[in-house]
Amino acid sequence: MHSILFIFCVCFLAISCSAISDNIDKKVVLSIGVDPAFPPFAMQENENRVIGFEIELMQVIADKNDMKVEWKNIPFNQLISTLKKGQIQAIMSSMKITPNRSEIVAFSRPYFHSGxxxxxxxxxxxxxxxxxxxxxxxxxxxxxxxxxxxxxxxxxxxxxxxxxxxxxxxxxxxxxxxxxxxxxxxxxxxxxxxxxxxxxIDELLTQEYYGIALPKDSEYLEPINDILEELIIDQTYENLYRQWFNSEPLTLPKIAANLE
Missing domain, CATH: 3.40.190.10 (Periplasmic binding protein-like II)
Structure with missing residues (x-):
């Protein structure tokens, strides 16, 4: 009787540990489209690895949301159509926030200010x-x-x-x-x-903002915006910016100026 009980307990623990392990491994995977032809934002380091400012920033956002990132290399002019087909869940590829694009996709708050x-x-x-x-x-x-x-x-x-x-x-x-x-x-x-x-010269001649593009009904828009806000406040964003551009980042508004 004792041996049967022992075997039962061992099996139960093994199944429980396996279930816990499976839950740990089953993070939400966010499939993101990128055209790795825009250094230093995104560039192909080798056949299997894309690097750049945007790549590192998105990885921090994903880690804080307990998600994994799967990058899909897509030509820039095909990114929005691929998103609309549901083949990717987001775009992070130096995409400027514009009124026309905002009619088609939902943009995160700006993650980059340029011009x-x-x-x-x-x-x-x-x-x-x-x-x-x-x-x-x-x-x-x-x-x-x-x-x-x-x-x-x-x-x-x-x-x-x-x-x-x-x-x-x-x-x-x-x-x-x-x-x-x-x-x-x-x-x-x-x-x-x-x-x-x-x-x-500090004064820019034009004002441009890059945003993460998502479907209009995306459940990830709010958590991404929340994490971006956190990274700006705790200076994680500034530190990452300085690593890539050796300069202080420009102000990031919650809404791109051309959409207000």
Missing amino acids: LAITIRDGDKKIKGLQDLKNKTIAVQIGTEGAREAEKILGAKVSKFSSIAIALYQLKNGNIDAVLNDVALTLHAIKIGNLDGLKV
Whole structure:
């Protein structure tokens, strides 16, 4: 009788432990679409691993929500259609929050604030804003918003380069007066290129916000927003931002300015 009872207890404990183990392993898996072609936000490190600022930020959000993240590599122009088909549950891929997109998807509160910025050499007292670029020599990256805006500046001589790094080197060497480009990409290029002696003017020429896109009825929108709020308050977000951009992050509103 005692041996039967002992065997029963052992079996019960084994089943219970197995059930607990299964529950631990069965975290909610959030399938997220990303186009890993936008460094430093998301980039392909190797065949099986995507890295970047957005990747690390989403991992922190998932950990705090006790979820796992499954990244799906999808071309940017197919992300929203893939979300609408239900093949992914969210998009985190440097997607700008716009009124048109907001009619189709629900955006989280902004997790990134960016825009066009002017970069000059340290000590330059003449260039303080857009109006001071008239008749100056400006460097831009081909095909960017900065390139399009530079063409509108009266009397400016615009030099176009294949990468922002080359444009910044030209500025550092004194061959041009200023660089016009996205602030986040500029800060990252300055950091990885060790381009000291350059200064990004604080006042942005445009205001852009990136958000996590989800279906309109997503149950994950509120918990994601709550965690983002927490990360901003406890400076986890700021610390992560500094690691990637070597700068203090711009203010993040709860709602993107162009949606208010």
